[in-house]
Amino acid sequence: MALDNNEKKILLSEKDMPKQWYNINPDLPKPLDPPINPQTGKVLSPDDLAILFPMELIMQEVSMDRFIDIPKELIEIYKMWRPTPLVRAERLEKFLGTPAKIYYKNESVSPAGSHKPNTAVAQAYYNKKEGTKRLTTETGAGQWGSALAFAGNLFDLDVTVYMVKVSYNQKPYRKTMMRMWGANVFASPTDKTESGRAILAQDPNSPGSLGIAISEAVEDAVKSGGHTKYSLGSVLNHVILHQTIIGLEAKKQFEKVGDYPDIVIGCVGGGSNFGGFSFPFVHDKLKGQKIRIIAVEPDACPTLTKGPFAYDYGDTAKMAPIVKMYTLGHDFVPAGIHAGGLRYHGMAPQVSLLKNENIIEAVAVPQTTVFEAGIIFAKTEGIIPAPETTHAIRVAIDEALKCKETGEAKTIAFNFSGHGHLDLGAFEAYLDGKIVDYEYPEEKIKESLEKLPKVG
Ligand SMILES: *Cc1c(COP(=O)(O)O)cnc(C)c1O
Numbered sequence: 001m002a003l004d005n006n007e008k009k010i011l012l013s014e015k016d017m018p019k020q021w022y023n024i025n026p027d028l029p030k031p032l033d034p035p036i037n038p039q040t041g042k043v044l045s046p047d048d049l050a051i052l053f054p055m056e057l058i059m060q061e062v063s064m065d066r067f068i069d070i071p072k073e074l075i076e077i078y079k080m081w082r083p084t085p086l087v088r089a090e091r092l093e094k095f096l097g098t099p100a101k102i103y104y105k106n107e108s109v110s111p112a113g114s115h116k117p118n119t120a121v122a123q124a125y126y127n128k129k130e131g132t133k134r135l136t137t138e139t140g141a142g143q144w145g146s147a148l149a150f151a152g153n154l155f156d157l158d159v160t161v162y163m164v165k166v167s168y169n170q171k172p173y174r175k176t177m178m179r180m181w182g183a184n185v186f187a188s189p190t191d192k193t194e195s196g197r198a199i200l201a202q203d204p205n206s207p208g209s210l211g212i213a214i215s216e217a218v219e220d221a222v223k224s225g226g227h228t229k230y231s232l233g234s235v236l237n238h239v240i241l242h243q244t245i246i247g248l249e250a251k252k253q254f255e256k257v258g259d260y261p262d263i264v265i266g267c268v269g270g271g272s273n274f275g276g277f278s279f280p281f282v283h284d285k286l287k288g289q290k291i292r293i294i295a296v297e298p299d300a301c302p303t304l305t306k307g308p309f310a311y312d313y314g315d316t317a318k319m320a321p322i323v324k325m326y327t328l329g330h331d332f333v334p335a336g337i338h339a340g341g342l343r344y345h346g347m348a349p350q351v352s353l354l355k356n357e358n359i360i361e362a363v364a365v366p367q368t369t370v371f372e373a374g375i376i377f378a379k380t381e382g383i384i385p386a387p388e389t390t391h392a393i394r395v396a397i398d399e400a401l402k403c404k405e406t407g408e409a410k411t412i413a414f415n416f417s418g419h420g421h422l423d424l425g426a427f428e429a430y431l432d433g434k435i436v437d438y439e440y441p442e443e444k445i446k447e448s449l450e451k452l453p454k455v456g
Pocket of ligand 1 (some may be wrong): 114115143144233234235267270276389
């Protein structure tokens with residue numbers, strides 16, 4: 001039930017910013033299947049992870065506490081861009097002629113231009129506290145690499161980024177951003193790691209993939225020993241935990257205007273902006289609230305809609321833990337679509353479990369229709385969205401158009417995960433009619449799924 005109001009930007013004051021993150025682990029309808037050590041084939045122990053992550057993050061990964069305090073120092077850093085506005089997209093509503101109300105949570109106002117700094121600063125903080133000197137990571141479109149470069153700089157940590165080659169070439173300015181914040185950036189596959197060299201030997205022109213870049217970053221951290229750790233920008237429980245500040249803020253904002261969403265939407269790559277925005281609403285749904293929660297993925301990488309729910313490696317070289325998730329197979333290399341952040345073969349185990357339990361829904365959308373939605377959004381609301389974000393916009397528009405047919409005045413909310421100021425090459429290609437839809441890569445996925453590990 002909604003009250004009438006004219007507020008377009010629903011703002012929270014800094015003092016009303018959430019002081020705790022929401023951990024969905026204790027509320028999941030069943031426990032997550034345990035992650036498996038890829039070397040031993042046995043259930044992974046916290047000690048196995050200690051070579052990659054600081055202990056505090058490992059404890060968050062397995063925590064059963066529903067709320068976890070945000071350290072004071074981090075709250076002060078969050079204030080650089082948080083709380084972020086929840087915005088009523090009135091001009092978009094008018095353009096569509098829909099009775100629905102559309103809101104978006106604008107995470108593009110962060111320094112790196114996306115939701116990713118929410119976890120980057122937290123990971124840098126805990127690493128610094130435990131004596132880490134250097135962080136390695138991978139990046140797809142460059143959003144995560146720039147977020148971690150920004151965060152590493154705040155805490156005086158060195159940052160090494162393996163950037164998927166197709167994005168490195170498509171998005172050179174992301175690389176410049178990372179370098180401005182002090183990071184070292186390499187186009188993956190590189191010849192600096194065994195995993196990278198193995199890929200190059202098979203295919204010297206490999207466009208790279210997130211799975212390959214993860215292998216390189218993990219190998220670099222493991223082989224460098226004690227003071228170098230690895231940092232992941234999505235998929236893991238602790239990453240989504242840090243991102244829940246998005247949904248917790250949004251709930252307070254809806255409360256402030258006396259509204260509550262009927263539909264919550266987010267795009268999914270590894271699942272972190274979707275999980276961060278939606279899990280506080282999933283919490284309500286599990287307690288009986290009527291609400292639809294929709295994850296949107298590209299049809300060129302249809303993990304949730306076409307993959308099986310199975311144990312698989314998190315990376316191509318089988319160095320990362322084996323987890324139960326929706327997957328297209330660890331050596332599936334998706335087509336070089338422009339939404340680089342959505343080209344991951346797997347999905348967060350928490351998001352996967354919720355999909356398997358039918359608590360959330362998933363849809364896959366083709367590339368041309370998401371660019372169309374992105375242009376509509378830029379023309380009506382003014383902000384240029386990231387190609388990843390346009391996936392969420394597409395489905396928000398589709399749901400609003402359904403309301404137009406039925407005359408229902410639903411409240412639709414989506415997470416505006418990032419801006420596209422450094423993705424203009426992709427929009428240029430769209431405007432020039434050069435964006436194509438890819439056919440569902442059935443054969444490639446089938447082949448890749450034959451290589452799933454046998455567990456249990
Ligand atoms: C990285 C990224 C995504 C996809 O990653 P998730 O972990 O699924 O959120 C989506 N949108 C933007 C703008 C991104 O940078």
